[in-house]
Amino acid sequence: MGAERRLRGMLMKALALVGLHPWLTCRQCVESVTELLEDELSPRARGRVLAHLERCPDCPRYLHQIEVTIALARAINPGPVSPDARAALLDAFRDRHRSPDEET
Ligand SMILES: [Zn+2]
Numbered sequence: 001m002g003a004e005r006r007l008r009g010m011l012m013k014a015l016a017l018v019g020l021h022p023w024l025t026c027r028q029c030v031e032s033v034t035e036l037l038e039d040e041l042s043p044r045a046r047g048r049v050l051a052h053l054e055r056c057p058d059c060p061r062y063l064h065q066i067e068v069t070i071a072l073a074r075a076i077n078p079g080p081v082s083p084d085a086r087a088a089l090l091d092a093f094r095d096r097h098r099s100p101d102e103e104t
Contacts, residue, residue: 024052029059030094034086
């Protein structure tokens with residue numbers, strides 16, 4: 001990853017910390033992803049998650065995996081994703097996403 005991108009990420013985080021920019025950490029983004037896919041987010045929260053997905057090098061890939069997994073689960077068993085399945089999915093997603101510089 002380029003130094004410039006890293007720098008910009010640090011800047012975003014700093015701005016978010018002092019409340020000047022609605023930047024989510026990857027962890028926050030991940031935690032909102034299932035709500036995003038199920039259309040349970042407020043327009044504001046949705047905008048923040050989408051803004052993160054636009055800039056983040058990692059999250060869109062995971063979002064795609066989750067989308068595919070949920071689509072498959074629905075094809076097999078139509079209806080809302082059960083809370084258990086949802087929690088298991090979110091855990092798996094979180095584990096795969098862990099990265100050393102994401103401890104904010
Ligand atoms: Zn991210």
